[in-house]
Amino acid sequence: MSGIRYSRDRRQHDRLVAFECQDCGWVSYPEQRRTCKRCGAAPAEFEEVQLAERGEVQTYVVQSRLPEEFETPQPVAVVDLPQVDGEGEPARVYGLLTETDGDDLEVGREVVARYRELFTAGDRPVHSFKFAPPRAESIGTDGDGAGDRGGEGER
Amino acid sequence: MTRDAYVLGRGMIDFGERYEDSFDDLLEEAYLALLDDVNVGSDEIDAAWYGTLDVADEGMSGAAVAHATGLFETPITQVVNACATGSDAVRNAVLAVESGQVDCALVIGAEKMRDTAEGLISLAAEKRVWRGRGVTMPAFFGMRATRHMEEYGTTREQIAEVSVKNHRHGSMYPHAHYKFECSVDDVLSSTTISEPLNLYDCCPVTDGAAAVLIGTEDLAREHAPELVRVAGTGLSSDSFVRGNDASLTHFPATRDASSRAYEASGYGPEDVDVAEVHDCFSITELVTYEDLGFCEVGDGGRFVAEGRADLDGEVAVNPSGGLLAKGHPIGATGVAQVAEIYEQLIGQAGDVQVDGVEVGLQHNIGVGRNATGSVSCVNVLERV
Numbered sequence: 349m350s351g352i353r354y355s356r357d358r359r360q361h362d363r364l365v366a367f368e369c370q371d372c373g374w375v376s377y378p379e380q381r382r383t384c385k386r387c388g389a390a391p392a393e394f395e396e397v398q399l400a401e402r403g404e405v406q407t408y409v410v411q412s413r414l415p416e417e418f419e420t421p422q423p424v425a426v427v428d429l430p431q432v433d434g435e436g437e438p439a440r441v442y443g444l445l446t447e448t449d450g451d452d453l454e455v456g457r458e459v460v461a462r463y464r465e466l467f468t469a470g471d472r473p474v475h476s477f478k479f480a481p482p483r484a485e486s487i488g489t490d491g492d493g494a495g496d497r498g499g500e501g502e503r
Numbered sequence: 504m505t506r507d508a509y510v511l512g513r514g515m516i517d518f519g520e521r522y523e524d525s526f527d528d529l530l531e532e533a534y535l536a537l538l539d540d541v542n543v544g545s546d547e548i549d550a551a552w553y554g555t556l557d558v559a560d561e562g563m564s565g566a567a568v569a570h571a572t573g574l575f576e577t578p579i580t581q582v583v584n585a586c587a588t589g590s591d592a593v594r595n596a597v598l599a600v601e602s603g604q605v606d607c608a609l610v611i612g613a614e615k616m617r618d619t620a621e622g623l624i625s626l627a628a629e630k631r632v633w634r635g636r637g638v639t640m641p642a643f644f645g646m647r648a649t650r651h652m653e654e655y656g657t658t659r660e661q662i663a664e665v666s667v668k669n670h671r672h673g674s675m676y677p678h679a680h681y682k683f684e685c686s687v688d689d690v691l692s693s694t695t696i697s698e699p700l701n702l703y704d705c706c707p708v709t710d711g712a713a714a715v716l717i718g719t720e721d722l723a724r725e726h727a728p729e730l731v732r733v734a735g736t737g738l739s740s741d742s743f744v745r746g747n748d749a750s751l752t753h754f755p756a757t758r759d760a761s762s763r764a765y766e767a768s769g770y771g772p773e774d775v776d777v778a779e780v781h782d783c784f785s786i787t788e789l790v791t792y793e794d795l796g797f798c799e800v801g802d803g804g805r806f807v808a809e810g811r812a813d814l815d816g817e818v819a820v821n822p823s824g825g826l827l828a829k830g831h832p833i834g835a836t837g838v839a840q841v842a843e844i845y846e847q848l849i850g851q852a853g854d855v856q857v858d859g860v861e862v863g864l865q866h867n868i869g870v871g872r873n874a875t876g877s878v879s880c881v882n883v884l885e886r887v
Binding site for chain 1: 636637638639641642645646647648649650653694695696697698699700742743744745746747751875
């Protein structure tokens with residue numbers, strides 16, 4: 349698989365940059381395109397906004413059946429990430445969770461985006477984030493998992 | 504000027520693990536079953552719409568149908584629209600007949616789900632870009648279950664009741680893949696797949712094919728035992744990530760597609776006697792009751808638990824056993840559902856026949872676009 353498709357949206361994934369529709373306020377993430385997916389404005393006027401790393405779980409599941417490269421149980425959640433300045437709407441983002449006991453998850457729980465190498469595309473590492481409970485509350489780990497970059501496979 | 508489209512006949516084959524049969528064999532068998540049901544010559548078929556995702560990578564393009572059926576020198580269009588592929592193929596044939604361009608259209612769908620070496624979970628989890636990576640179909644649908652329980656107090660047992668009902672129906676339906684009955688306890692104690700969904704909340708991996716013939720009123724009067732008109736169709740798309748809170752629990756695409764089909768047909772949810780709906784997972788059917796308007800939003804759990812979706816309920820939902828028992832060979836699924844609604848409307852549904860049916864509805868919801876987008880197709884049929 350070519351790595352090029354992962355370089356196009358890299359800024360959004362590396363730095364939680366999102367795009368707010370100036371007509372309806374919808375926050376587009378991770379894609380920036382020229383039309384609004386909610387109000388249909390075409391072309392829409394988008395302004396860049398910065399998302400916070402901490403957001404709220406809207407819903408989730410805990411996956412038990414996945415290919416070997418994924419750790420299981422593997423929770424996945426839809427998370428609303430607010431804008432850093434506290435204004436406007438949150439972006440609705442979904443993603444895998446790590447360092448999380450599935451029994452500890454619930455709708456409304458706070459989680460934090462933690463950056464890591466998610467996988468490799470050809471020879472290139474692809475960096476983005478997984479969600480995890482805020483550090484002081486993390487369950488079943490005492491580790492400093494944030495920012496891990498080495499090793500093999502999915503983490 | 505438009506005219507009406509009718510179902511002229513259907514060809515159903517047994518769904519299941521068809522290891523001995525190739526993709527072409529399945530197409531050929533469905534086509535022959537159709538010709539066995541309706542006495543038309545191949546030279547009377549003006550065009551064909553062909554539904555397949557081609558999971559097995561051997562059925563690309565209309566040429567696959569030409570080879571399997573002998574319908575050469577015939578316009579054949581492949582339709583691909585996620586899990587709404589088969590129903591959208593029907594819809595396209597209906598539009599062609601209504602437009603006056605085509606008098607007699609074959610719709611045929613097929614999928615060889617069990618021939619993929621990599622496995623479907625692997626395909627779903629590893630081939631997507633970015634955030635869709637590692638997110639499987641049971642997760643995409645299961646997230647609705649979590650939120651529905653949280654928001655509406657739906658119970659895990661109520662969700663299981665969908666599977667119990669559909670397996671009960673499937674045990675009586677001759678073409679179903681799995682013909683066993685199960686209890687709520689069986690569902691709750693089956694292997695965890697994507698919590699809160701267990702194995703018996705998930706449809707099996709199934710090979711299959713199905714065909715229907717769509718044509719003019721004149722042809723229907725000549726060939727069909729009863730006049731079954733396609734009263735309305737609807738197709739729509741939506742996304743998980745548009746910030747629409749309804750999509751956390753429901754499928755706005757189903758709401759829009761069914762609104763279109765209801766409006767075109769002049770019928771509403773209260774008129775529907777029998778429905779074949781998309782139950783790829785138990786929770787999918789539960790929220791679909793609400794999206795189609797069979798009950799109030801939030802009431803799907805009670806709707807199934809109180810037997811209102813049973814064969815003798817308010818709306819008989821999935822008399823065939825649905826995808827949960829019958830199986831879900833993607834390209835064939837929607838075509839088979841239309842064939843089953845047709846069988847209900849002409850009174851030839853055997854052990855799962857529903858009494859007094861006049862209006863039937865067929866529904867699919869599919870997922871695509873990096874596991875965020877959904878697409879729905881709804882077709883409403885009536886006995887004239």
